Amino acid sequence: MTDATPPVFDLAVIGGGVNGCGIARDAAGRGARVLLLEAGDLAQGTSSASTKLIHGGLRYLEHYEFGLVRESLSERERLWRIAPHIAWPLRFVLPHVPGLRPRWLVRLGLFLYDHIGGRKLLPATQNVSLAAHPAGAPLKPEFSKAFVYSDCWVDDARLVVLNARDAADRGAEIRTRCRVTGLRRAHGQWRIEADGKTFCARAVVNAAGPAVLQLLGLARESAGHGMRLVRGSHIVVSKLFDHPFAYFFQLPDGRIFFAIPYEHDFTLIGTTDVDHQGGLDHIEASAEEIEYLCEGASRFFRQPVTPAAVVWTYSGVRPLIDDGSGRPEAATRGYTLELSDESEGAPLLSVFGGKITTYRHLAQEAVNQLMPRLPQLAGRDWTDLTPLPGGDFPPGNAAGKVAELAARYRFLEPDWADRLLHAYGTRAWGMLGDAKSLEDCGTDFGHGLTQREVDFLVAQEWAMTAEDILWRRSKLGLRFTTQEAARLSDYLKEKAST
Numbered sequence: 001m002t003d004a005t006p007p008v009f010d011l012a013v014i015g016g017g018v019n020g021c022g023i024a025r026d027a028a029g030r031g032a033r034v035l036l037l038e039a040g041d042l043a044q045g046t047s048s049a050s051t052k053l054i055h056g057g058l059r060y061l062e063h064y065e066f067g068l069v070r071e072s073l074s075e076r077e078r079l080w081r082i083a084p085h086i087a088w089p090l091r092f093v094l095p096h097v098p099g100l101r102p103r104w105l106v107r108l109g110l111f112l113y114d115h116i117g118g119r120k121l122l123p124a125t126q127n128v129s130l131a132a133h134p135a136g137a138p139l140k141p142e143f144s145k146a147f148v149y150s151d152c153w154v155d156d157a158r159l160v161v162l163n164a165r166d167a168a169d170r171g172a173e174i175r176t177r178c179r180v181t182g183l184r185r186a187h188g189q190w191r192i193e194a195d196g197k198t199f200c201a202r203a204v205v206n207a208a209g210p211a212v213l214q215l216l217g218l219a220r221e222s223a224g225h226g227m228r229l230v231r232g233s234h235i236v237v238s239k240l241f242d243h244p245f246a247y248f249f250q251l252p253d254g255r256i257f258f259a260i261p262y263e264h265d266f267t268l269i270g271t272t273d274v275d276h277q278g279g280l281d282h283i284e285a286s287a288e289e290i291e292y293l294c295e296g297a298s299r300f301f302r303q304p305v306t307p308a309a310v311v312w313t314y315s316g317v318r319p320l321i322d323d324g325s326g327r328p329e330a331a332t333r334g335y336t337l338e339l340s341d342e343s344e345g346a347p348l349l350s351v352f353g354g355k356i357t358t359y360r361h362l363a364q365e366a367v368n369q370l371m372p373r374l375p376q377l378a379g380r381d382w383t384d385l386t387p388l389p390g391g392d393f394p395p396g397n398a399a400g401k402v403a404e405l406a407a408r409y410r411f412l413e414p415d416w417a418d419r420l421l422h423a424y425g426t427r428a429w430g431m432l433g434d435a436k437s438l439e440d441c442g443t444d445f446g447h448g449l450t451q452r453e454v455d456f457l458v459a460q461e462w463a464m465t466a467e468d469i470l471w472r473r474s475k476l477g478l479r480f481t482t483q484e485a486a487r488l489s490d491y492l493k494e495k496a497s498t
Helices: 018-029 058-063 066-082 103-115 156-169 209-218 287-300 356-373 398-408 414-424 427-432 451-460 466-473 482-497
Strands: 008-014 034-037 087-095 126-129 145-154 173-175 180-186 189-194 197-206 227-238 246-250 256-262 266-270 310-321 335-339 348-353 444-446
Touching (some): 008 018, 018 034, 066 356, 103 145, 156 173, 197 356, 209 310, 209 348, 227 287, 335 356, 348 356, 398 427, 427 451, 444 451, 444 482
Parallel strands (some): 008 034, 034 173
Antiparallel strands (some): 126 145, 227 310, 246 256, 335 348
């Protein structure tokens, strides 16, 4: 293929986060020839740095964002249905804190939370005494009463990858490590320069997340409003409790944070909301953010949480619409889609804002907006009922599928089978194939990661580096030593060179 005759796609999606991959999946499923371009790895930025919740956002009710909460809650069970391997219900314990939000106000908010989003499968809110509830034991004794309500957990990075995988299965071309350096209209199409190659597309979606304005500048376009970049940081510590409940905590400054069971042996604590200044390539939690989260957790748990106890931190920058809110946490988590005027030529649709819970609905709306301008798109909405790859089993049956996997591959230890099922769902059988023993899986890199899985991730999920595998395709980085990670990296380099 020469530069003079570049391939022509119906739609080019720029940005391999959850919104970009969701849009690519939806459009490919409606018959469009789709190209997705991502400068780094899939989910390398904000989409792997969330609190990993599918939730309505109880605190958004305080900011009167009832529409956003309703939309998010309606998506909550829908995402659980289409991805039951990587998403599952969690019960959250919200201790009453005397002197902060009154009990009646919290109960009213939870009543709305239970009823405005079409909840069908998840259990309703309960009042509990922490003296008698298992979630009370790790907390300080002054917290005696609490509410328990439902939301869902999701493996955010895997959600992104599975949307990309499904898009590719429907004909989309996914190119990672392919940074866009040029974007202009020519001859009724978009001409895109990326990674030394030229592509053409009849329409472009700008799903670059925090870099959405930069991409608009590259196309010599402007946005109809400003953006506010807000950093959210999280810390991970050795587990602080040994029960399946998560916590929703209120702080005296009006903010909230979560403490969530994480990867069996850890507790995830977050998030912060800080206006972000500076670049987007290396986002890190500041010492002040780490201290803030440690102090917050120590207000509630009997066991103090100190910065020395932190085993990992991660941070992401949320590209929020600048709605004039004074405090970062008050800025809207809603989204806006801006479609260029027909008089300007080939369509450009830019995505501003959004949250992981509403990605599927955002993608559906984006494709629906493009349909009148892109005749190649055909068909009705479809992503609300079609499972993501590996998710073709009923919600709530993951434990049964783990047992099936372990029975078929008897060399799998229980935690190993559990991890594989919750990463790949029914695709785990295809990955393991005819293996009858650990030796059949090739090199054992440790902690249940074998050559067979690594090769699968390279061939099927665009993994190229040890970081891709240890921190995005899995969270095994929490367990790997430096030497083990180096051994995996050496294998990947050798594999790439052959």
